[in-house]
Amino acid sequence: MIFTIAIDGPAAAGKGTIARAVASHFGFAHLDTGLLYRAVGRHLLDGEDPVQAARALDPAELDEGALRTPEVAQAASEVAVLPEVRAALVDFQRGFARREGGAVLDGRDIGTVICPLAEAKLFVTASAEVRAQRRFDELIGKGLDVDYDKVLEDVRARDARDMSRAEAPLVAAEDATVVDTSEMAIAGAVAAAIAAVEARR
Numbered sequence: 456m457i458f459t460i461a462i463d464g465p466a467a468a469g470k471g472t473i474a475r476a477v478a479s480h481f482g483f484a485h486l487d488t489g490l491l492y493r494a495v496g497r498h499l500l501d502g503e504d505p506v507q508a509a510r511a512l513d514p515a516e517l518d519e520g521a522l523r524t525p526e527v528a529q530a531a532s533e534v535a536v537l538p539e540v541r542a543a544l545v546d547f548q549r550g551f552a553r554r555e556g557g558a559v560l561d562g563r564d565i566g567t568v569i570c571p572l573a574e575a576k577l578f579v580t581a582s583a584e585v586r587a588q589r590r591f592d593e594l595i596g597k598g599l600d601v602d603y604d605k606v607l608e609d610v611r612a613r614d615a616r617d618m619s620r621a622e623a624p625l626v627a628a629e630d631a632t633v634v635d636t637s638e639m640a641i642a643g644a645v646a647a648a649i650a651a652v653e654a655r656r
Contacts, residue, residue, distance in 0.1 A: 488562035496530030
């Protein structure tokens with residue numbers, strides 16, 4: 456059985472949490488495509504060519520813990536605007552999406568570019584202020600010394616970059632179900648997502 460669920464949305468909207476829960480609920484494989492760009496961003500920070508890094512990316516590099524830092528997030532956003540990097544990672548994502556047994560992919564352009572024919576599409580969003588607070592709490596929880604206003608500034612800057620880039624800008628697919636998590640608890644957001652997917656099955 457092949458069934459692809461595409462989940463897109465801006466940073467810290469909750470799409471990763473929702474994607475993991477949805478994948479678990481349906482017994483599907485899950486890919487956080489942002490980790491691909493974070494891994495390439497890590498190579499950029501190490502002084503390596505991002506295009507070459509993307510072409511030679513090893514799935515074993517997708518260590519979420521090591522890639523969840525503000526510096527890597529910014530580098531990921533920078534390399535994601537490079538058409539050569541995006542092209543190198545497209546085949547990897549499309550192959551994963553059509554694997555037997557079902558797949559959930561979350562990112563910025565899954566429903567619009569990577570899997571435009573996905574059986575189910577969601578666009579998970581929230582206000583910039585709510586997303587900044589979530590990211591701030593996450594970073595503080597990791598023991599990092601961060602300032603909320605700076606986190607909010609970073610969230611808005613990343614949104615502007617992601618939404619205005621010429622190659623695959625962040626936008627909800629026309630046939631995506633929008634889930635606004637600004638005032639939702641995790642359980643409610645997951646339930647809404649599962650219901651939207653069920654409606655497409």
